[in-house]
Amino acid sequence: MIFDPSIITDHLGDIGEGFMVTLGTWSAGVALGLLLGLLIAVAQLFGNRLVRAPLRVFIEMIRSTPFLVQLFLVYYGGPSFGLSLDPIPAGILGLGIYGSVYFAEIFRTGFESVARGQLEAADCLGISRLQCIMRIQIPQMLVIILPALVNLVTILCKETAVLSIITIPELTMVLTGIGSETFAFVETLLVLCIGYLLLVEACSRLGMLLEVRVGRFMQKQPR
Amino acid sequence: MFDWPLLLKNLPLLLDSLLVTLEISVAALAFGFVIGVIVGSLRLSPLPFLRRLGGAYIFVFRGIPLLVQLLFIYYFLPRIGLPNVSPMVAAVIGLSLAAGAYIAEIMRGGFLAIPGGQLEAAGLLGLSRGQMLVRIRVPQAVRLTLPALVNEMILLIKASSLVSVVGLADLTRTAQNIAASDYMFVQDYLMLAGFYCLINIPLAFLGGQLERHLKERTA
Numbered sequence: 001m002i003f004d005p006s007i008i009t010d011h012l013g014d015i016g017e018g019f020m021v022t023l024g025t026w027s028a029g030v031a032l033g034l035l036l037g038l039l040i041a042v043a044q045l046f047g048n049r050l051v052r053a054p055l056r057v058f059i060e061m062i063r064s065t066p067f068l069v070q071l072f073l074v075y076y077g078g079p080s081f082g083l084s085l086d087p088i089p090a091g092i093l094g095l096g097i098y099g100s101v102y103f104a105e106i107f108r109t110g111f112e113s114v115a116r117g118q119l120e121a122a123d124c125l126g127i128s129r130l131q132c133i134m135r136i137q138i139p140q141m142l143v144i145i146l147p148a149l150v151n152l153v154t155i156l157c158k159e160t161a162v163l164s165i166i167t168i169p170e171l172t173m174v175l176t177g178i179g180s181e182t183f184a185f186v187e188t189l190l191v192l193c194i195g196y197l198l199l200v201e202a203c204s205r206l207g208m209l210l211e212v213r214v215g216r217f218m219q220k221q222p223r
Numbered sequence: 224m225f226d227w228p229l230l231l232k233n234l235p236l237l238l239d240s241l242l243v244t245l246e247i248s249v250a251a252l253a254f255g256f257v258i259g260v261i262v263g264s265l266r267l268s269p270l271p272f273l274r275r276l277g278g279a280y281i282f283v284f285r286g287i288p289l290l291v292q293l294l295f296i297y298y299f300l301p302r303i304g305l306p307n308v309s310p311m312v313a314a315v316i317g318l319s320l321a322a323g324a325y326i327a328e329i330m331r332g333g334f335l336a337i338p339g340g341q342l343e344a345a346g347l348l349g350l351s352r353g354q355m356l357v358r359i360r361v362p363q364a365v366r367l368t369l370p371a372l373v374n375e376m377i378l379l380i381k382a383s384s385l386v387s388v389v390g391l392a393d394l395t396r397t398a399q400n401i402a403a404s405d406y407m408f409v410q411d412y413l414m415l416a417g418f419y420c421l422i423n424i425p426l427a428f429l430g431g432q433l434e435r436h437l438k439e440r441t442a
Contacts, residue, residue, distance in 0.1 A: 064377070064423035065416045066384035068395060073416065076408040161288035162385065172291060185298035193287045193295060200286040 007184045008191055011174075018174030019195070025091050025170060026160045030153055032096025037103025044104065045111055062101045067159050070094050075166045091163040099156050106148045110141035142214045150207030154200050161196070171195060225410050233401050233411070240397035241418055247311065247386060247393065248379045251318035255379075256372075258319060259326025260361060266331050277327065284324035290385050293317040297389040314386035314393075322379055329371045333364030370437060373430035377423050384419075394418055 008015070040059070043051050062070065074083075074097070075090040085093065114137050122132045164173035172192060179188035265277030284292070296317045300308045337360055345355045365372070387396035398415035402408050 060424060060427075061416065061420060064381075064427065065419045066381040066395065068384045069412060069416050069419060072399070072402075073409070073412045076402065077412050080409045158286075158288040161290045164290070165388070172288070172294075176294060179298070186295075186302055189291065189295045189298060192291050193283075196288055196291060197283065197286045 004184060004187060007178065007182050007187050011178050014174050014178065015171070015191075018169060018171040021088070021168065022160050022170040022172075022199075025088060025095065025163055025168065026157050028092045029095030029099060029160070030156055032092060033099025033103050033156065036096055036100030038107055040100060040104035041107035041111065044108060059101045059104070062098060067094070067098050068162055068165060070098055071162065071166050087163075087166050087168045091160075091166060091168045095156060095159060095163070098159065099152065102152050102155075103149075106145050106152065109148075110145040111137065113144050114140050139214070143211075146207070146211050146214060150204060150210070153207070154203045157199055157203060158196065226407060229405060229407065230410060230414060233405075233414075236397055236401065237394065237414065237418060240392055240394045241422075243311075243392060244380065244383050244394040245422070247314050247318060247391070248376065248383045250315045251322050251379050251383070252372075252376055254315065254319035255322025255326050255375075258323025259330050260356070262323060262327035263330030263334060264356060264360075266327065267334055281324045281327055284321050289317070289321050289382050290388060292321055293385060293389055296320075310386070310389045310391040313389050314383075314391050317389075318379060318383060318386070321382070322375065325375055325378070326372070329368050329375065330364055332371075333368040334360055336367050337363050367437070370430045370434035373426060373433060377426050377430070380422055380426075381419065 040055060043055060047055070071091065071094040074094045075085065075087065078085055078090065118136055119132060122136055127135070160170055161172040163170055164176070167173070175188045175192045175195075176185075179185040182188075262277045262280050265273045266281070268274050268277070287295075293314065297310075297313045300313060300316075341359060342355060345359055350358070383393060384395040386393050387399065392400070395415060398411050402411040405411070
């Protein structure tokens with residue numbers, strides 16, 4: 001098995017474009033997932049039973065079906081509900097929906113992790129509800145949930161490979177395409193593996209830096 | 224919106240392929256468990272080299288998307304002189320290797336939870352390291368990590384939907400084929416989602432019960 005680097009260097013432009021599509025769908029999916037997840041978490045914590053029950057069903061359904069099946073429902077089933085999307089928006093929507101239920105779970109544990117006594121104390125000190133959320137709940141919650149968030153974001157990075165099945169021209173699609181053109185499957189797939197490993201590693205390194213950054217105030221606390 | 228007679232007609236096809244999905248998931252859990260026990264104990268080895276080897280395995284197989292791993296195995300096996308590997312075998316190898324990395328982390332946690340005194344006692348009683356692993360560490364670690372292992376089973380059943388890329392007619396692929404022939408995408412894919420829910424929701428419930436049971440006992 002001889003590795004022929006020209007297969008990769010000849011297609012660098014295409015690979016670069018695929019990489020950008022991967023990054024784009026990933027970040028858009030994460031952003032959508034975070035937003036939906038926060039909404040779901042808030043609705044679950046503060047909503048009444050009429051809101052919570054259907055939400056529970058939705059969460060269970062998303063959690064027990066494969067991401068691929070959800071993508072099929074959005075992409076191929078969407079037009080029956082008047083939702084004809086191009087592959088990339090459909091992929092982003094799918095990724096966002098899939099991520100949202102897991103993000104919601106993380107946010108929920110985060111909100112619950114801040115001790116009630118602190119909220120009562122803040123109330124007694126005349127701190128407004130918004131200030132309380134911004135200055136007391138979110139900073140503390142972020143330290144606790146950040147590792148889980150970073151973990152989920154890296155999982156979503158890996159899930160973007162599945163988007164190639166609904167013909168989104170991201171990294172996996174581009175490299176397997178080059179593979180079937182040149183029959184150099186092993187070379188192209190090896191590059192693909194290394195690419196994902198680098199991406200995932202970069203993401204977790206960045207996460208560690210962030211954890212240090214948001215955890216700064218923990219050291220400053222008086223004993 | 225739903226064409227019930229058509230759905231009923233397709234039901235036997237889907238039930239057959241459900242069996243394929245379950246077979247490869249259970250097989251992958253079994254092989255993945257063996258890999259997980261080995262890699263998990265490597266991670267706890269006193270030798271730094273072995274620890275790093277275990278770490279590298281986990282890094283690689285957790286860092287690469289499963290879809291890419293499956294494609295790689297499917298195209299790589301013929302290159303190392305195994306030209307006629309059936310899709311089923313390729314799928315099980317791919318799923319097992321990936322599951323092994325996740326189960327290794329689960330087992331590592333389980334191994335760490337066993338009191339060290341037991342191993343010292345076993346050593347004094349003359350048990351070999353292999354005997355200790357099989358008779359003392361694994362049975363206890365499994366009991367402690369059962370909820371996590373059930374969760375891994377759910378993840379595997381979901382992940383097995385990707386084996387359609389190596390040409391295996393699992394549940395997802397069969398639904399795809401049905402949808403391609405009757406164009407009833409919504410009902411076919413909802414049916415497919417329903418099948419996955421039907422297996423995974425009871426499993427998730429079981430996992431929750433086991434976790435509660437474990438908490439009550441250890442508390």
